[in-house]
Structure formats: C-alpha cells, structure tokens
Amino acid sequence: MEEELEGGVVKKFLYVNRRAPHGTIYAHEALEVVLIGAAFDQDVSLAFIDDGVFQLKKEQDTADIYTKNFSKIYSALEMYDVEKLYVEKESLESRGLTEDDLSVDVKIINSKEMKKLIIDSEVIFNF
C-alpha cells in the first residue's frame, strides 16, 4: 500500500488506547491497526490512559475466557519501529499499578503532558 501514497508525507500518528484489553475487541483490533500502520513510515506514538493501561499488564492469561492473548504483541512492537509508548501516570496510580507491573518499556507522563502529546498529534486514533 505504501507505494499508493504520495512520497514524503509523514504525519504524527497517535493511537490512544483507553479500554481494558479484554471484555471488548477494541484493544485487540487497535493493535491490528498499529501493526498495519507501521508499514507506512509515519511518526507513530501509542498512548495508554484510563483502563487502557491494563493492556500492558504483565502475565495476562486468557485461557479461561477463550480469547486470544495478544499481550505479547506489545513487546514485539519495537521490531516494527513502534517505540514511543506513553502511559499516563494518574491512570496507573488510580488502578494500583506501577511501572514494574508493565510488560514493556514505556515513558510515564502525567495528564498534562498527555494532553500536550494529544494536541501535538496530527492523526489520532481513539480506541
């Protein structure tokens, strides 16, 4: 698909992940967009806020609910050159989580910095 694009257009893409990983399909299908989007050589960031921070929780096990455990894909994002992952501090704290509970390296920012990240982005996907 890349060749269909006009050459040289690079936009700041931000994927905002707001929902728990399981219970609805949004998080899973959001990840599919990120993986396909990675082929387009855009400036990509991922943000995790609200229950979205649970998407990065270590040691997820979905065997008993018969859904796909896609949590390992987050740690593979680096191979797709998706390296900017931002987690909102307040969302983590209010859920009793710390950086140690997360399965990938992230940058933890406060809600004010998160607001700036969103404002500075050009194409925002909200899942």
Next chain:
Amino acid sequence: MLFGILVNEGPYQHQASDSAYLFAQAAIEEGHTIFRVFFYHDGVNNGTRLATPPQDDRHIPNRWSELAEKHNIDLVLCVAAAQRRGMVDPDEMKRNKKDADNIASKFRISGLGQLIEAGVQADRLITFGD
C-alpha cells in the same frame, strides 16, 4: 477540506453511523470532499445489504449506498473486521468458500492500509464511536 471518516460502531445499536452520515452530508453541502469512509470494529455491519429495518425507520446501509452513489464516496469495510463478523463481498465469498455474499451497493472490502492512507491523505480524520 478533505475529510476522512472512521465509523467504529454498527448500525442502529449506536448513533455513530448516523452521526457520521449526517456529518458527511453536511460536509458535502458545505463544499468539502470526503476522501473515504472507513468502517472498523462492528462498524463493518453498516455494509450489509440484508438489513430490513421497519418501514418507518431510516435504512442505514441504503442511506450510505445512496450517498456514495450520488457523491462518489469510497466506502470501505476493513477486511479483517469483516471476516470476523461475516461481512462478505463476491471476492471474499470465493476466497473463503462461502455460499453467499451480503455486501451493499457501493461498499467494498479492503485492508487497514486504507484507513492509514485516509489519515495521511485527508486534512482531517474524524472518528465516530465511543
């Protein structure tokens, strides 16, 4: 202005598709152009031609088809989301050996790259859904 539209919810259950339709219509009336409407998640269900809503209700899939016909708008269902939910065009019917297709007029099925492309090419990408 060139708009991309993303619809993330199915018809009738949620207002997203209605709002997206009204937005597209208003944008066109104001002289703007719709680059593409991309349907994702349960939004792919907007593309069924088998819907039969009560006669006194709006026909959401037909309304999209008519708008696309009139203004030459590209209506795209995400292939991965469509396959999960049983939205099938003639090509997908053959490829997946199904006994029928159910896609409405002017809709097509394609990949998520079409959504990314809409983000890159359009001046604004507007999302409809929760």
